[in-house]
Amino acid sequence: MNVSIIIVSYNTCELLRNCLTSVREKTCGVDYEIFVVDNASNDGSCEMLEREFPDVRLVRNRENRGFAKANNQAILMAQGEYVLLLNSDTVLENNAIGVMHEFMRAHPRAAVCGPLLLNADGTVQQSIDTHVTALSILRKSIVGTTGIGHRFFQSAYHPRSFDYFKRFQLADGWLTGAVLMIRRAVFPEVGLLDEAYHFYNEDADWGLAVSRSQWQTWFIPEAVVTHFLGGSRKTQSEEQEISFKVQYFRQNRYFFWKNLGTVQYGAFRLAAFCVCAMNLLRRAIMTAVSSSEKRLSAIFKMRLGWKLFLASLEHGGDKGFGNRQ
Structure with missing residues (x-):
């Protein structure tokens, strides 16, 4: 064969x-x-x-x-x-x-x-x-x-x-x-x-x-x-989309934790925290000033930003991702 x-x-x-x-x-x-x-x-x-x-x-x-x-x-x-x-x-x-x-x-x-x-x-x-x-x-x-x-x-x-x-x-x-x-x-x-x-x-x-x-x-x-990039992913609910993106973020963090050593892992965590914090602040401002027609979309993006910010505070080995090798 x-x-x-x-x-x-x-x-x-x-x-x-x-x-x-x-x-x-x-x-x-x-x-x-x-x-x-x-x-x-x-x-x-x-x-x-x-x-x-x-x-x-x-x-x-x-x-x-x-x-x-x-x-x-x-x-x-x-x-x-x-x-x-x-x-x-x-x-x-x-x-x-x-x-x-x-x-x-x-x-x-x-x-x-x-x-x-x-x-x-x-x-x-x-x-x-x-x-x-x-x-x-x-x-x-x-x-x-x-x-x-x-x-x-x-x-x-x-x-x-x-x-x-x-x-x-x-x-x-x-x-x-x-x-x-x-x-x-x-x-x-x-x-x-x-x-x-x-x-x-x-x-x-x-x-x-x-x-x-x-x-x-x-x-x-x-x-x-x-x-057909992304074709294997079906349309998801808001909760599923948030869960997907948070899981993807955690897997990026796990990759660093497993493969790239303390210095680069620390650099990733710092960069991730800063980016997520800035993104959350931006989403909060946009939600506050959004029109009624765009309010639901803005709230969803702010919820996603909050979940990602919380994930940025976690350690790489958390959430069942195993032990560093």
Whole structure:
């Protein structure tokens, strides 16, 4: 078996159908198996799979176990020499799996490679980034909160600032987990995905572990995949949206606490506190002066700001995120 394709799905029936159809239609020259790990979907995803893709190995979870745990389930069952982690909100535009498989076979020190990702409109999507530091998280906090300094602070791997999408490249960084082809032999050395991450950041965390080993990370622009960014996230209630963003903030903090040492973790906590405090103050002022038509939206944003501010006061090991390694 050449490649074990693993797709984690949660209520993404139509996206999943399109993804699997593209795998079936575009992939050639590769012997592969497909696992779909369903995280307790209630939209008919499992029934669709059994009806339209009977060759797919379906793993049904009774609860949403998150991205990392669900992928690890199938990785432990995989028989392929290589494992392809594939988001359900992706569509292959060419024989991307065949291209990456051929590259991995020709480069025995490659632990992982990823394709060129496109947005739905055909523009290039950032799929590689430098490893996270206190400075980079501060950059993202400033840009994300105030909107200023975008070009000054942008990543060296941003499509506007670097032509990485034009050529094969040995990456000094990590690849997004939307599409990753991984040599299965590296897992005993590097480890599986950290299951403390329910969603997001597990790719950056695992990519950092690869870079600290003797293995290599490669970007393969000849393999092309469209990624409908965020398509696997459904519309949420206000409470769910607040919970999601607070959880994401905590996972960023956990990443620093686990990986980057006391100084950088302290710098992150200080930056996070300052940004969250400034954001809360801004939201409070906007709520006070908002018109009646915009009052509900302003109150929601202030509630979110308050929750994030409280989260900024927590320690990295709190909330069930395990112990520093």
